[in-house]
Amino acid sequence: MRIHQIIRNVATGVMLLVLPALLPETASAQSNNDGGRPALTVRRDRQSTSSKPRSSSKSKATTQDKAAKTNTATKAAADTKAKANPTIPARTAPAAATGKDNGKTARPKFVPRRQTTAAKPQQVSDDRAQLDFPVAPDMPKDVSWRRDIYRSIDLTQDANATLYYPLEQEGDQINLFTYIFRLIMRGQIKAYAYTLSGNEKFDDANIVKAKDLLDRYHIYYETKDGRTHINDSDIPAAEVTEYFIKESSYFDQRTATFHTKVVALCPVLKRADDFGGADARYPMFWVKYSDLEPYLTKLPLTGSNYNNAATMSADDYFAMNRYKGKIYKTNNLQGRVLANYCTTDSAMTKEQNKIEKQLTDFEQHIWGKDSADSAKIKKDTVAPTDKKSRRTLSSRRRSNSDSGSVSGSRKSRGANSGSGAARVTVRRQRH
Numbered sequence: 001m002r003i004h005q006i007i008r009n010v011a012t013g014v015m016l017l018v019l020p021a022l023l024p025e026t027a028s029a030q031s032n033n034d035g036g037r038p039a040l041t042v043r044r045d046r047q048s049t050s051s052k053p054r055s056s057s058k059s060k061a062t063t064q065d066k067a068a069k070t071n072t073a074t075k076a077a078a079d080t081k082a083k084a085n086p087t088i089p090a091r092t093a094p095a096a097a098t099g100k101d102n103g104k105t106a107r108p109k110f111v112p113r114r115q116t117t118a119a120k121p122q123q124v125s126d127d128r129a130q131l132d133f134p135v136a137p138d139m140p141k142d143v144s145w146r147r148d149i150y151r152s153i154d155l156t157q158d159a160n161a162t163l164y165y166p167l168e169q170e171g172d173q174i175n176l177f178t179y180i181f182r183l184i185m186r187g188q189i190k191a192y193a194y195t196l197s198g199n200e201k202f203d204d205a206n207i208v209k210a211k212d213l214l215d216r217y218h219i220y221y222e223t224k225d226g227r228t229h230i231n232d233s234d235i236p237a238a239e240v241t242e243y244f245i246k247e248s249s250y251f252d253q254r255t256a257t258f259h260t261k262v263v264a265l266c267p268v269l270k271r272a273d274d275f276g277g278a279d280a281r282y283p284m285f286w287v288k289y290s291d292l293e294p295y296l297t298k299l300p301l302t303g304s305n306y307n308n309a310a311t312m313s314a315d316d317y318f319a320m321n322r323y324k325g326k327i328y329k330t331n332n333l334q335g336r337v338l339a340n341y342c343t344t345d346s347a348m349t350k351e352q353n354k355i356e357k358q359l360t361d362f363e364q365h366i367w368g369k370d371s372a373d374s375a376k377i378k379k380d381t382v383a384p385t386d387k388k389s390r391r392t393l394s395s396r397r398r399s400n401s402d403s404g405s406v407s408g409s410r411k412s413r414g415a416n417s418g419s420g421a422a423r424v425t426v427r428r429q430r431h
Helices: 002-033 059-083 113-118 127-132 177-184 210-216 289-296 315-318 345-364 369-380 387-418 424-430
Strands: 143-154 189-193 222-224 226-229 238-254 257-272 281-282 285-288 298-303 312-313 325-328
Touching: 143 345, 177 210, 177 257, 177 289, 177 315, 189 369, 210 226, 238 345, 285 289, 289 315, 298 315, 312 315
Parallel strands: none
Antiparallel strands: 143 238, 143 325, 189 285, 222 226, 238 257, 257 281, 257 285, 298 312
16 A cells, blocks of 8 residues: 555656646647737747748849849840741740749740741742652753754644643643643743744743733633632643744763753644634743653653553653654854745755754764765665666666577477477376
C-alpha cells in the first residue's frame, strides 16, 4: 500500500511541473477558437530573418508598370522588323506579368511554316515536267558552224498530218494546236508576238497575254469567278492547217556531231474573209521550243497510216525531223525572204533545192571528204550513163540476139529438110 501511494505522489508532482509549460499554447489556441487576434504559430516564429517579406501593393504596381513598358518596346521592335521583311511573321509580344504567373512572361506564339511561305510568290511554270521528262540538251552557243532556216509545214500532207488529227481529243491523243493552246491558257508556257519582219523576239516586251489572243482572233470564252473557260469546240484547231518552224543546223565541235534542232514554232490560222475570198493566213504567235519540249514528251502521236499501234511522242517527232516543209526564209545579211528575190515559182523551187543541197553537202563532207574524190569514186563504181555508151551497149545486144536467131533458124531448117515426116516429141511418145 505504501508503494502504490508513493507512485501516485510522484505522478502528481510530475503533472504539476509540466502544466505551466503547456498553459501558453493552450491559451493561444483558445483565443484563435474564440475569434480573437491571431497569434503567431511556432512555424511562423521559426521563419528566418533572411527570408523576403511579402511585397506591398505599391511595389506590385511598380512591377506591373515596368512589365507593360517592356511589352510595348518589344512589340514596337517586332512590328518594325516585320515591316522591313514581310516574309517573316511578327512575333507576338509577351504577356504582362500578373499575379497568376508570378511575373513570368508568356512564350511567343508559334507560327506554322505554311503561313510563313504563303507570302512568297509561287512559280507559274511547271518545273516538275522538266524533271520527270528529260529532253535533249540545248544547242551550245559556241558552235563552229550554224545555219538557221525557216520552213512552212503543211498539215494536209501525210508526213505532217499526225500534228493535225484528231481534231477533238480521243483518249490521250490530241492535236498539237489544242495542246499548245491549253498550255498557254494555264500559264505554263509563254506566247510571243509575231512581228511584221517575221523574226521571233523572245523578250518580255513581246509577251502576249492569253486574253488578248482570245479577243484578237474572236475565240469565244466565258469568265466566271475570275476564271476563263473555253469549250473544246470553240478552239480553232481545224483552222490551223500550217506551222512556221525555225530550225538550226549546226556542227558541235566538242562532240564532233551534226544536229538539226527545232528552235521555235508558230501556228498559222487560215480563215476566209467576210467577202468570200481565199483563205487568209494569220500567223498567231511564236512559242519557244525549249519551253514546249518537256510537255511534248507527254503528247503521243500516231507514227504510221498502216500501223496504228506504232506511236511516238511529239518531242521524238521533231527531234528525228519527221516533218516535211518547204524553205521560205533563211537568216541572211540582207534579212530578205526567198519571195523577195525569187519572182517565179521555178526560181523559188530552184533556190529551195540549192539550200537543201548546201546542207546535205556540208553534212556529207564534214569529215574532210573532197568533192573530186567522191566524183572519182562514183565514176569508177557506177556504169556510164552517156548516150554513146548506151548506143554501143544496145548495138552489141542486138547483134548477139540476131546471130543467135540466125543460127537457130539454120539448124531447124536442116532438121526439117532431112525427114519429111512429122516430128514426134517425147511427150507425144508417152501418150
